[in-house]
Amino acid sequence: MSTTLFYLAIGIGLWLMGLHGLLATRQSIILVLAINIMSSGTFMVMVALATHSDPVDPVLQALVVTGLVVAVSATALALRLAASRRRRTEDDAT
Template sequence: MSTGMLFALVGALLFTMGAAGVALPGAPLRRIVAFNVMGSGALLVLVGLAQRGGGVDPVPQAMVLTGIVVAVAATALALALARRLGAPGARAASGDDD
């Protein structure tokens, strides 16, 4: 098994763990972090699969760089929404927190 494939498999596991974290009930902050783990897993699969042949493929690398920056922006927006949800005056946050 090549190193690239190993990266891809770890990425698939990270994606699954993140997806489980999003699906399980919990505080919004924990779900946002889980969503980030999911995103990192997807990016790792993309980069890992591209370098199975040994060389580095610049096209997925550039796409992943784009993806990381978009993920940062999406996370910040999610945090702003989560904080607005918990702010005084907002309607009660989702009741399934445990």
């Protein structure tokens, strides 16, 4: 088994771990973590494939850089949504 295949397997494992977290919990912060873990798994598959080709595939790597920045923006929005939903339910309760 080559390095590429090993990291492909780890990437798939991370993705599934994230999916499991997404289905197993209802705590909003953990859901955000789970989605981030899923995206890390996807990135790992892409980077492992980029490393495999010779020369190293710069297009795949650039796509992952783009993906990282988009992921952090989405995380920021999701976390604020989670926090504001919680505050709204508290406001309704009082």
